[in-house]
Amino acid sequence: MSLLLRLSALVVCILLLSMAVGAVNLVANVRRAVSDEMSSSLELTTMLLQLQVDADHGREPASIAVWRDRLQALRYSRHLRLSLAGPGHEEAAPVPGPGAVPGVPGWFVRIIAPRGPELLRRIPLGDGGQQVIVRADPADEIAEAWGETRLALMTLAGFGMLATALVYAVLRRAMAPLAALSNALQQFEAGNYDVRLSRSGVPDIDRATESFNHMAGVLSQSRDEMTHLAQRSLAIQEEERRHLAHELHDGLGQSISAIKALAVSIGRKADPRTSIPPSAAMIADVSSSMYDQVRSMMARLRPSILDELGLVSALSSMIDDWNSHHEDLFCSFEHVRPLPDLPPEAAINVFRIVQEALTNVVRHASASSVSVRLRARDDDGGLRLEIEDDGTGFDPATIRRGLGLVGIEERVRAMGGSFSLAARPGTGTKFDIVIPRCQALPDERTVLETQDTAGR
Amino acid sequence: MNAPSSKLKILLVDDHAVVRAGYRTLLDDVPGLEIVGEADNGDLAVKMFIDTAPDVAIMDLSLPGIGGLEAIRRIVQRKHDARILAFSMHEDTVFVEQALQAGARGYITKSSAPNVLVEAVRQIAAGGMYLDPDVAQRLAFQKTRGASSPIAGLSTREFEIFCLLAEGETVSDIARRLSLSGKTVANYATQIKSKLDVSSVAEIARLAIRHGFVKV
Numbered sequence: 160m161s162l163l164l165r166l167s168a169l170v171v172c173i174l175l176l177s178m179a180v181g182a183v184n185l186v187a188n189v190r191r192a193v194s195d196e197m198s199s200s201l202e203l204t205t206m207l208l209q210l211q212v213d214a215d216h217g218r219e220p221a222s223i224a225v226w227r228d229r230l231q232a233l234r235y236s237r238h239l240r241l242s243l244a245g246p247g248h249e250e251a252a253p254v255p256g257p258g259a260v261p262g263v264p265g266w267f268v269r270i271i272a273p274r275g276p277e278l279l280r281r282i283p284l285g286d287g288g289q290q291v292i293v294r295a296d297p298a299d300e301i302a303e304a305w306g307e308t309r310l311a312l313m314t315l316a317g318f319g320m321l322a323t324a325l326v327y328a329v330l331r332r333a334m335a336p337l338a339a340l341s342n343a344l345q346q347f348e349a350g351n352y353d354v355r356l357s358r359s360g361v362p363d364i365d366r367a368t369e370s371f372n373h374m375a376g377v378l379s380q381s382r383d384e385m386t387h388l389a390q391r392s393l394a395i396q397e398e399e400r401r402h403l404a405h406e407l408h409d410g411l412g413q414s415i416s417a418i419k420a421l422a423v424s425i426g427r428k429a430d431p432r433t434s435i436p437p438s439a440a441m442i443a444d445v446s447s448s449m450y451d452q453v454r455s456m457m458a459r460l461r462p463s464i465l466d467e468l469g470l471v472s473a474l475s476s477m478i479d480d481w482n483s484h485h486e487d488l489f490c491s492f493e494h495v496r497p498l499p500d501l502p503p504e505a506a507i508n509v510f511r512i513v514q515e516a517l518t519n520v521v522r523h524a525s526a527s528s529v530s531v532r533l534r535a536r537d538d539d540g541g542l543r544l545e546i547e548d549d550g551t552g553f554d555p556a557t558i559r560r561g562l563g564l565v566g567i568e569e570r571v572r573a574m575g576g577s578f579s580l581a582a583r584p585g586t587g588t589k590f591d592i593v594i595p596r597c598q599a600l601p602d603e604r605t606v607l608e609t610q611d612t613a614g615r
Numbered sequence: 616m617n618a619p620s621s622k623l624k625i626l627l628v629d630d631h632a633v634v635r636a637g638y639r640t641l642l643d644d645v646p647g648l649e650i651v652g653e654a655d656n657g658d659l660a661v662k663m664f665i666d667t668a669p670d671v672a673i674m675d676l677s678l679p680g681i682g683g684l685e686a687i688r689r690i691v692q693r694k695h696d697a698r699i700l701a702f703s704m705h706e707d708t709v710f711v712e713q714a715l716q717a718g719a720r721g722y723i724t725k726s727s728a729p730n731v732l733v734e735a736v737r738q739i740a741a742g743g744m745y746l747d748p749d750v751a752q753r754l755a756f757q758k759t760r761g762a763s764s765p766i767a768g769l770s771t772r773e774f775e776i777f778c779l780l781a782e783g784e785t786v787s788d789i790a791r792r793l794s795l796s797g798k799t800v801a802n803y804a805t806q807i808k809s810k811l812d813v814s815s816v817a818e819i820a821r822l823a824i825r826h827g828f829v830k831v
């Protein structure tokens with residue numbers, strides 16, 4: 160049960176208890192009042208009648224008929240039933256008692272009706288054995304008491320409900336910051352570090368709120384810094400690779416091609432009977448293979464084919480190359496044309512993602528096949544890249560994420576895309592990456608351009 | 616020994632002195648060739664071409680300044696019959712196409728240059744064209760495949776294997792020829808079939824004949 164409900168229930172219990180005590184008290188009071196009223200009426204009437212009897216004394220005693228008239232006059236007196244009794248006339252008075260009172264629930268009557276010996280007085284009228292019997296009849300009084308009690312009970316109940324609602328509302332308000340806090344923590348867990356809490360005005364809670372906001376601030380700042388760093392380092396890496404590719408092209412590559420030209424030249428010039436021509440030919444061969452190595456290094460560092468022929472050509476040539484180096488592992492490449500045009504920095508990102516994923520397949524997956532699929536998304540004209548292998552898979556929760564996975568994630572983030580990694584031990588690994596159509600990164604582009612002109 | 620006037624005059628353009636030195640050494644020994652000038656940037660190349668009127672200019676494409684392609688364009692603008700051999704580290708067909716469009720009469724890569732340079736220079740000087748065999752093949756593939764046929768979706772390697780399969784070579788033949796493992800070639804064959812939506816090698820052959828990649 161939530162804290163709010165618990166507290167509310169507690170308060171309501173206390174309220175109910177005190178209301179019950181109040182009700183019992185009320186009823187007890189009413190009861191005493193009824194019984195007091197009854198006995199005082201009885202006493203008063205009895206006294207009056209006795210006075211009458213005394214006044215008659217000495218005179219001719221009033222006849223029964225006279226008394227009957229007298230009593231008849233008092234017929235409507237409240238709370239009392241008067242009757243005559245004596246030899247010869249058994250005038251049965253209506254018996255009052257804790258029976259039913261019209262319009263009053265039985266339980267109330269039972270509780271309120273005076274108990275014990277019947278409230279009754281007998282007033283002898285001389286010596287004839289005649290007497291007036293005065294009986295208390297609480298029915299009226301009970302009905303009246305019921306009316307009042309009911310009102311009081313209803314008021315009490317109304318008050319109780321009001322108080323309950325009030326208590327609930329107040330508690331709810333007081334605990335709202337707690338609900339907000341737990342909500343915020345949940346969002347935090349889901350990776351939304353931008354949630355902040357507003358002040359509630361309650362000092363104790365505000366302290367917690369402040370700590371939370373501070374923590375959130377620190378966390379999101381360090382998250383931002385991390386993202387920035389990761390992206391920055393990727394950009395730097397890309398620049399560095401470009402730079403290296405240029406150096407290789409301009410330095411090593413050219414020198415090797417010069418060496419080869421020289422070797423060929425020496426071989427042609429030399430006396431064919433000496434060992435010079437074969438040695439020169441060897442130098443030319445070695446130069447050739449060095450040159451090829453430099454070229455493949457250049458392609459790895461910065462696939463010029465990517466800039467010249469686009470992503471699909473670059474990927475298919477890279478994958479072809481990859482297949483020729485891995486005998487027991489085949490990578491298939493499917494693409495559904497037409498594919499959206501990507502800005503150069505996005506194209507290199509996609510290329511690197513595939514490169515990194517394939518490196519991981521070789522290093523970790525023990526797979527026998529891997530497929531790379533590239534297609535346009537129908538809904539938004541973006542790009543969808545899937546990379547799936549049939550290897551060992553892994554548990555994303557427990558592995559140590561290296562630069563590979565982080566790099567993939569950051570590159571996707573840099574393009575404003577999203578990616579899901581479906582990997583479980585034993586079921587292979589699948590990346591599903593979505594890159595939206597627009598993903599301009601003006602600052603990074605400038606960096607690369609500056610680098611480009613500097614490299615020339 | 617040819618008379619000096621009948622020697623082929625050559626202009627060597629490359630921004631790397633070591634490369635120029637290497638090729639100068641190579642070409643100096645060839646009878647009938649004479650290097651009449653060297654340039655290390657595009658602007659100078661244009662100027663030297665006008666000044667020295669070489670029979671053939673050997674032109675690197677990546678040059679500082681206006682760059683090799685632009686230099687070719689400017690030279691050809693002034694001298695319509697200029698004979699220029701583009702000479703580059705780039706092996707991508709785009710560069711070849713661009714160089715030819717700019718007006719070059721030939722294209723060789725620096726990896727094959729020492730062996731084919733002289734031959735290329737001679738052919739171009741004689742009014743012909745010269746393309747590096749490797750590059751020429753790839754360029755041809757790219758052109759003939761077109762954009763619309765299902766074959767356009769094949770990678771270079773897949774297309775190669777497609778043609779070989781169509782010619783009736785076995786998987787192990789192809790593997791040996793392309794120095795790939797048999798398994799890799801078999802995988803490629805499967806992938807090619809699925810991309811072209813065919814189920815047998817016979818169908819591959821039919822497709823290749825229909826598109827004119829293999830002669831009957």
Ligand SMILES: Nc1ncnc2c1ncn2[C@@H]1O[C@H](COP(=O)(O)OP(=O)(O)O)[C@@H](O)[C@H]1O
Nearest residue numbers: 519520523524552553558560561562563564588
């Ligand atoms: N395709 C895959 N198959 C199986 N495990 C993988 C795969 N890709 C990644 N992993 C696991 O994820 C870990 C982190 O990968 P990565 O971030 O690329 O770092 P590194 O490759 O340097 O270890 C790897 O060590 C490996 O355990």
Ligand SMILES: [Mg+2]
Nearest residue numbers: 518519561563
């Ligand atoms: Mg890795």
